[in-house]
Amino acid sequence: MFSQGQITFGILFAIAFIIIIVIAYRKDLKLHKKYYKGSFWVLLAFIAFIGMIAAIKFFLG
Secondary structure: OOOOOHHHHHHHHHHHHHHHHHHHHHHHHHHHHOOOOOOOHHHHHHHHHHHHHHHHHHHOO
């Protein structure tokens, strides 16, 4: 399905991409803490809302 070169490229690309993302996140961590202070609660509310929709569908569906 994939050649050996394609598999090697994919693995190396994924590793490089993850490393770059981690470096960029660490670089911006101070700004994230300042500007996105309450975003965890928004995420939690969104997950709870999706869970409620799934529960309603499960019980009524």
